[in-house]
Amino acid sequence: MITPDKIEEWIQEVAERPDSAASILRLIANRLGELASRNEELLEENILLRSGKRVEEYESRIAHLEYQLDLLKRHFGGELPEAAAAALEDAQLATSQATISVLGYDIHGRVYRLELPSEDLVSESALGRLDGELIPDGVPARLLAAPSLEELLFIFTSGRIAARPVSSIPFYGSSPDRGAPEEVPAAPIPVEPRLGEMLACLAPVSRLPLAQFFVQISRKGCLKKINAAMAQSILANHYIGTGIKSAPDQTFELALCGNADRLALVSREGYLLCLSAKDLPFAVEEVMRLGNSDHLVAALVLPPRASLLIMTQIGKVIHRADESLEIAPSLRSKGQPVFSPSRREQGVRVVGAAAVNEDDWGVALHRDGQLSLHAVKDLFGSGALDVHGELLAFAGLRAPLS
């Protein structure tokens, strides 16, 4: 913005300090050069607009965006134009041929990976035996079942994170044809923990673009919500924060959710707390009051119409149907007991929980390292599973497009 008054002031500056003339001239010349180049760009743009080429370019871009939108709708089950039906069948065929990975991992960062076909799963079947120390430093290994195309976030107790695709972890195959491998050794450690930190959890994050929040949950019932919009910065910094109020509490789980979701927290001593994601705090707050000897063993997001399956170390199945899950009216509650105090006194403890539908599956890790696969409808039918010694962990398994 150059006005006659300003030009007059520049001239006064030169009259006052002749040395300024050179720098004023140089600065104005630089600006003129810039404006000349900008003017040329605008003239070119004008030619493209008048000739209609720019319109064609935008039409082509719009068509491409519409195509991408269709792809997304197909992938996530939105409304589909009829013309896309054939392409959807192809996509379903390709996805159904995808495999599922069952991952066992411990605090030292050791990961065991077994790969299963997503179809022809057999209930009550043995998947293989994890070979190694399964309760290092008194903390049992944990389980996660996820599509093999999934992206995993390794979250450490220091708040550090690292992303790795599931497919980058070496695996052992298990199928009805080949049978279960005798022993499944740990893969080379995918992300080495640094001095003083431990692997807290593995979190699947491929649905991140559809999530509104991360929820970071600590072992002692504290949590914080983080806007998914910060994901880029979190991933770029490799740091999400410890998510705890004070030591010795540690990060336990990271979940992705939307405002309408519910979060279920289940403790080892058998307490269940169900919270609405929209009410969760952005600052770290204690949301579940746990006893001194208690800690969380599962923290999961409940999709609509999903039931909660809770597994004890003796293989007893506890089922909470969708309609019976009550949202806690306030934070910092103790939660509802899922079994009687006498059972608790007898030493019954929860080892895991999963949000499931009738058609889903569950994977259990036994004390002797054996991994077993169970249909959820069978578990609900029998109310228990056969246990080798005791159970260490349990995880739900949802086949792609099941």
Next chain:
Amino acid sequence: MGLRVGLDFGTSNSGVALYRDDQVQLLPIDADSVLPEVVKSILYITRDYQHYIGQQAVQLYYRHNVGRLRRYVPKKAGEIEYRGADMYYVRDVYVYVDELQPGRLLQYLKTALRRAGGPAGYAGTQVFERYYYVADLLQLFLAALKRRAEALLGEEITAVTLGRPVKFSDQPELDRQAEETLRQAALQAGFADASFELEPVAAALYYEKSLHQPQNALIFDFGGGTLDLAVLRLGDPRQRQIYASGGVSVAGSDFDRAIIQKRLLPHFGLGRVIQQPELLELLHTIPDWIALPELSTPQNRYHLEQAIQAGVAPARLRTLQSLIFNDLAFSFYNQVEAAKMLLSSQGAAVIELKEGGIDLWELYTRLQFEQDIQEHQEAIEQVLLDTLAASGLRPGQIDAVVKTGGSSNIPAFTRMLGRIFGAQKVVASNTFSSVVAGLAIKASQG
């Protein structure tokens, strides 16, 4: 026993120094800064209440905020009661809150300290779900400085001598409160002992190290937030005497605001926007960059869009919209400050902002700058003469005028000092470090 350090907590910049073995050691507190011994007095608090200072805070702020998404949700702020017809009504009041805001950047913490006193004073600020009192903010900043200094020295720091302006406030009670708030913040930050020294006196202690014979000196400490003056007898520590001290709350940040008000508002529509009070209010908030991000509300976007569609200075209002909604206020202020600093060494500089679709270019000369701060210059000369009068000395009895602080490099003030005292008496001490160096010397004396 731990170390005793000097800590200059300035409006714009801060620093920490240690005096040991007859040597001042300026600590490179901010490794990311161009001058590692100078750390910007800036605090950035993220949504998960992590906090960062200095250059790290600035970088993180840029990374998190520039061009980010926003999502405004109504949040209940309280209730109002009003009377209508023959009964009282109670109505909820909601404010729009940006739930995607990743963090808050806080600058001019020392100015907040000056405004903290009194019933109507600035008590603190809400950062997401937490309320931070001024002392809490200061404590976070001082604790971060202490941690960094200890990491550099490899020893625990137990005691600190903090600099303070000659006047936090003209009212003695508020002045005392401000010092006490700073002391409490230092103690909470982990210093076992916190003492104070006037900033110009600290600068004098450092200058005194270079003297071989006693002399009368006037310290002209001109930083980002205040001008502090002291007239002293220096050169013989046993006969050191403070004749007078004075100050005024005018300094670098006021000059930045003057530049924006007088030169840059037309780039955002001032002069073309006439009958839209909502837009005029936005325009007049521009000089206060901390308030600017608060304006990025859906209502303001609506007002701006309406005016742009109606053809009211559309290009300039688009520039204003981008400044507000792309969080470019901090960048903009930095550009203004950088140009102002350049004018200390050259006759002309360009204030330029080319981000978020903005193409702002303003050629600014030293003469224009001196015209724009004329009012401040007169106030400063008056305070200088008053302080000199209070010392009982005449200009001819002053042997040296020691200038320090970023704003002391402005040629208009060097000329003013030369005119009053004689150009040969005006000496420049270390611009950014003489106060902290003097504080370290003071700290070493216990």
